[in-house]
Amino acid sequence: MDLNAQEKKPAFSQRLKDFPSKLKGSVIKRMKNVQKLGKDDPRRIIHSMKVGIALTLVSMLYYVRPLYNSFGVSGMWAILTVVVVFEFTVGGTLSKGLNRGFATLTAGTLGVGAIHFARIFGHKGEPIVLGILVFSLGAAATFSRFFPRIKQRYDYGALIFILTFCMVAISGYRTEEILVMAYQRLSTIIIGGTMCILVSIFVCPVWAGEDLHKMIVNNINKLAKYLEGFEGEYFPLPEKISNETNSCVRRAYKSILTSKSTEDTLANLARWEPGHGRFRLRHPWKKYLKIAGLVRQCAFHFEILNGYVLSNDKAPEEFQNKIQEPIATMSRETGEALKAIAKSINTMSKDSVSVHAHIDNSKKAIENLRIAFKSFNPETEKDLLDIIPGVTMASILIEIVNCVEKISEAVEEFSGLAHFNETLDQKLSAEIGQHQLLHRGTVKPVLDGDNSSPHVLITVHDEQPPITKEKNVLGEEKTRADVV
Amino acid sequence: MDLNAQEKKPAFSQRLKDFPSKLKGSVIKRMKNVQKLGKDDPRRIIHSMKVGIALTLVSMLYYVRPLYNSFGVSGMWAILTVVVVFEFTVGGTLSKGLNRGFATLTAGTLGVGAIHFARIFGHKGEPIVLGILVFSLGAAATFSRFFPRIKQRYDYGALIFILTFCMVAISGYRTEEILVMAYQRLSTIIIGGTMCILVSIFVCPVWAGEDLHKMIVNNINKLAKYLEGFEGEYFPLPEKISNETNSCVRRAYKSILTSKSTEDTLANLARWEPGHGRFRLRHPWKKYLKIAGLVRQCAFHFEILNGYVLSNDKAPEEFQNKIQEPIATMSRETGEALKAIAKSINTMSKDSVSVHAHIDNSKKAIENLRIAFKSFNPETEKDLLDIIPGVTMASILIEIVNCVEKISEAVEEFSGLAHFNETLDQKLSAEIGQHQLLHRGTVKPVLDGDNSSPHVLITVHDEQPPITKEKNVLGEEKTRADVV
Numbered sequence: 001m002d003l004n005a006q007e008k009k010p011a012f013s014q015r016l017k018d019f020p021s022k023l024k025g026s027v028i029k030r031m032k033n034v035q036k037l038g039k040d041d042p043r044r045i046i047h048s049m050k051v052g053i054a055l056t057l058v059s060m061l062y063y064v065r066p067l068y069n070s071f072g073v074s075g076m077w078a079i080l081t082v083v084v085v086f087e088f089t090v091g092g093t094l095s096k097g098l099n100r101g102f103a104t105l106t107a108g109t110l111g112v113g114a115i116h117f118a119r120i121f122g123h124k125g126e127p128i129v130l131g132i133l134v135f136s137l138g139a140a141a142t143f144s145r146f147f148p149r150i151k152q153r154y155d156y157g158a159l160i161f162i163l164t165f166c167m168v169a170i171s172g173y174r175t176e177e178i179l180v181m182a183y184q185r186l187s188t189i190i191i192g193g194t195m196c197i198l199v200s201i202f203v204c205p206v207w208a209g210e211d212l213h214k215m216i217v218n219n220i221n222k223l224a225k226y227l228e229g230f231e232g233e234y235f236p237l238p239e240k241i242s243n244e245t246n247s248c249v250r251r252a253y254k255s256i257l258t259s260k261s262t263e264d265t266l267a268n269l270a271r272w273e274p275g276h277g278r279f280r281l282r283h284p285w286k287k288y289l290k291i292a293g294l295v296r297q298c299a300f301h302f303e304i305l306n307g308y309v310l311s312n313d314k315a316p317e318e319f320q321n322k323i324q325e326p327i328a329t330m331s332r333e334t335g336e337a338l339k340a341i342a343k344s345i346n347t348m349s350k351d352s353v354s355v356h357a358h359i360d361n362s363k364k365a366i367e368n369l370r371i372a373f374k375s376f377n378p379e380t381e382k383d384l385l386d387i388i389p390g391v392t393m394a395s396i397l398i399e400i401v402n403c404v405e406k407i408s409e410a411v412e413e414f415s416g417l418a419h420f421n422e423t424l425d426q427k428l429s430a431e432i433g434q435h436q437l438l439h440r441g442t443v444k445p446v447l448d449g450d451n452s453s454p455h456v457l458i459t460v461h462d463e464q465p466p467i468t469k470e471k472n473v474l475g476e477e478k479t480r481a482d483v484v
Numbered sequence: 485m486d487l488n489a490q491e492k493k494p495a496f497s498q499r500l501k502d503f504p505s506k507l508k509g510s511v512i513k514r515m516k517n518v519q520k521l522g523k524d525d526p527r528r529i530i531h532s533m534k535v536g537i538a539l540t541l542v543s544m545l546y547y548v549r550p551l552y553n554s555f556g557v558s559g560m561w562a563i564l565t566v567v568v569v570f571e572f573t574v575g576g577t578l579s580k581g582l583n584r585g586f587a588t589l590t591a592g593t594l595g596v597g598a599i600h601f602a603r604i605f606g607h608k609g610e611p612i613v614l615g616i617l618v619f620s621l622g623a624a625a626t627f628s629r630f631f632p633r634i635k636q637r638y639d640y641g642a643l644i645f646i647l648t649f650c651m652v653a654i655s656g657y658r659t660e661e662i663l664v665m666a667y668q669r670l671s672t673i674i675i676g677g678t679m680c681i682l683v684s685i686f687v688c689p690v691w692a693g694e695d696l697h698k699m700i701v702n703n704i705n706k707l708a709k710y711l712e713g714f715e716g717e718y719f720p721l722p723e724k725i726s727n728e729t730n731s732c733v734r735r736a737y738k739s740i741l742t743s744k745s746t747e748d749t750l751a752n753l754a755r756w757e758p759g760h761g762r763f764r765l766r767h768p769w770k771k772y773l774k775i776a777g778l779v780r781q782c783a784f785h786f787e788i789l790n791g792y793v794l795s796n797d798k799a800p801e802e803f804q805n806k807i808q809e810p811i812a813t814m815s816r817e818t819g820e821a822l823k824a825i826a827k828s829i830n831t832m833s834k835d836s837v838s839v840h841a842h843i844d845n846s847k848k849a850i851e852n853l854r855i856a857f858k859s860f861n862p863e864t865e866k867d868l869l870d871i872i873p874g875v876t877m878a879s880i881l882i883e884i885v886n887c888v889e890k891i892s893e894a895v896e897e898f899s900g901l902a903h904f905n906e907t908l909d910q911k912l913s914a915e916i917g918q919h920q921l922l923h924r925g926t927v928k929p930v931l932d933g934d935n936s937s938p939h940v941l942i943t944v945h946d947e948q949p950p951i952t953k954e955k956n957v958l959g960e961e962k963t964r965a966d967v968v
Contacts (some may be wrong), residue, residue: 039629048623171546
């Protein structure tokens with residue numbers, strides 16, 4: 001230890017000398033960090049401004065004499081509410097604001113009731129009764145916060161309930177003007193909460209729902225990106241161009257592996273939001289989580305597949321050449337299917353025809369792969385051992401095709417619930433409908449021998465409601481949004 | 485729509501009739517839910533009681549006349565602090581309490597400074613200057629909350645900073661006794677915060693660190709459970725006993741797939757906690773996340789493997805019989821290795837000898853599997869196609885063995901940093917050391933031909949510090965804990 005201390009001394013004086021340049025470097029680094037954070041999502045800067053505006057507005061309760069005369073020091077509660085309630089998304093602000101408002105109202109009422117009840121027991125009994133009430137309601141409300149459903153949606157409300165009840169019940173012991181105080185507090189909290197909600201909705205709103213929608217689209221596109229470059233990476237060209245930057249983009253799917261909590265939070269907040277833009281009031285936000293779950297399941301397969309792609313232990317060239325064509329088609333067509341799914345969600349228009357076409361093509365490629373496997377005749381015993389990595393890689397890729405088919409089914413179900421636009425699908429189906437019909441006719445018998453998943457009969461046009469319904473939907477959206 | 489309404493009418497009257505019985509059923513269901521929630525983790529009930537106790541204690545500031553005389557209505561801030569700061573874990577309470585305390589102190593000082601600064605500009609200029617300060621500091625502090633590092637550890641502090649600064653700066657405009665007010669508020673916040681921290685630490689504490697520790701152990705055990713029943717599920721006996729309940733236990737690993745955010749939160753809170761029980765002050769909590777990441781990577785493989793286990797599409801019997809023995813050994817030995825790792829972490833005693841022995845056995849089984857593959861001679865073309873699911877399953881199982889080896893390496897590194905007890909390892913190594921040495925001698929040449937991962941030279945006993953160090957560690961632990 002002593003030796004270490006001695007060694008450190010010159011280092012320390014050196015560090016003292018380097019301090020100015022280091023400080024400069026660190027400040028520049030920090031400034032760049034700030035810039036990057038703002039550039040990555042400029043809404044962050046706007047949000048900070050919005051909070052500043054709301055705070056300045058609410059401080060008028062103090063600065064403007066007539067307002068101060070009517071609310072007095074209770075104006076403080078409006079400031080407190082703005083700071084605590086103002087969240088990044090509209091859903092977050094609404095959830096906290098409504099929770100706070102209702103919890104304050106109910107707990108305040110209960111608190112005033114508790115005081116009147118305790119006063120029955122005389123001056124000596126009052127604090128004891130109040131103490132018992134504070135203990136039992138505080139403990140019960142704290143326990144209620146462990147219920148998953150309350151924790152998910154009303155956790156903040158429960159907290160504010162405890163807070164308000166205790167404050168009213170306890171401070172009521174010392175003040176006679178409890179009703180005036182309660183009224184002032186409630187009204188300033190409502191003023192603060194309303195200001196937050198208004199600023200949050202009308203000044204460059206950030207909708208949790210839209211973020212969730214974009215996140216799912218992005219995640220599906222990330223999967224597509226990986227498959228897009230799959231052939232080039234697994235079957236590298238002789239010159240072997242190393243593209244490190246590209247690899248980083250292609251590994252973007254890794255973020256999906258652990259994105260569940262973000263998705264859950266966004267879906268939860270989205271349910272608090274009124275209809276906005278393309279989303280109606282009762283947009284099926286929960287369905288996004290179902291799709292996200294399937295996308296994540298697909299990403300798990302990618303993670304395993306990636307291990308085989310990065311491994312240097314590839315099958316012999318002869319075998320690789322045989323499987324390259326079907327594998328390339330599988331990955332390309334599945335990637336295209338994912339892109340079509342992402343586009344369909346993004347534009348909120350049905351596009352099952354081209355999605356199914358790409359999936360069917362992938363399935364045909366699976367059959368070709370089987371034929372390639374069959375035609376490969378292991379001459380020596382060693383050959384069988386050598387092709388194992390290639391076989392495993394192919395098996396996982398087949399599983400990925402199945403996963404993507406499940407995603408497409410879930411999106412199809414979702415597109416009905418979310419009232420997707422149908423023009424794109426109908427236009428496309430008119431164009432390739434005939435071709436598709438022929439196409440399917442030839443594919444089906446081949447698929448019967450498929451071991452990957454049971455063949456699903458594709459009934460694209462049967463359940464499509466007439467195009468006039470779309471207008472109704474838009475009309476309904478407006479009325480619903482008005483109610484909120 | 486009208487038709488639907490008519491159909492609903494009788495249903496409604498029926499529902500009215502059923503209401504009492506339904507209400508009773510729902511109440512009973514809810515009561516059972518409450519019971520279950522408490523039984524699942526009795527610490528929840530204790531936590532609720534603790535909050536109740538802290539609230540009752542803090543309400544003394546109002547009930548006891550001398551206390552009320554010195555703090556007045558500022559006692560309210562103590563109640564507010566208790567409600568907001570008291571968290572389930574000690575780490576959570578400490579993090580919030582310290583954040584609140586420091587943020588209030590700095591923001592309060594800045595706020596008082598801001599008022600004095602603003603007063604220079606006269607009665608007309610004061611609110612304008614204060615408004616500009618509130619806007620800019622509020623916006624800047626809000627923006628700072630987007631920095632990942634601040635968000636992770638000081639988010640609550642930033643919130644309280646904005647809150648306190650605004651309240652002091654704004655309300656200072658109307659009151660002359662700003663210093664008295666600031667003093668009273670700060671002292672009541674300190675009283676409330678200290679009470680929370682004391683109750684949280686000394687009344688049945690819930691340590692986030694211990695929870696994290698147990699969670700990692702549990703997760704590793706979940707993986708082991710899956711491998712334990714693997715043979716029985718993949719190679720079912722002819723009578724085919726269906727054990728649904730067992731399957732539920734075995735699928736417990738699925739929770740690991742999405743447990744990242746819980747682990748991150750616990751590790752983050754654990755860093756706030758003082759030394760407790762077996763954990764020193766600077767226990768390497770971050771290393772748990774590294775192990776947890778590897779465990780999750782392993783769980784991804786399980787998820788893919790599970791698809792092949794549940795699939796009805798198994799390889800032909802002849803092939804299955806050939807691979808059953810090595811596959812069974814692999815899964816059993818890897819499961820045993822995982823169990824040994826979990827036990828080693830749980831008891832905080834090194835046990836690398838038996839872990840390595842089990843991993844070596846699994847690796848020998850991999851070699852046997854290769855021999856089995858070689859000896860299988862596909863007679864027809866169809867045979868090659870048929871064995872693909874079996875081959876894929878085996879490949880993934882081999883990857884799992886590699887994953888487990890990585891976990892064992894990470895745990896070994898961790899055991900040094902966390903000062904694991906070494907007696908178990910030394911006792912065992914004395915017993916099987918000789919055998920182990922022989923063992924390794926035979927394994928190594930076989931492994932050279934292994935394509936799964938580069939062989940890692942196992943140096944178990946070289947880096948073990950002498951046993952006397954352990955006492956030093958314990959001594960150090962005590963001094964460090966006292967400092968906190």
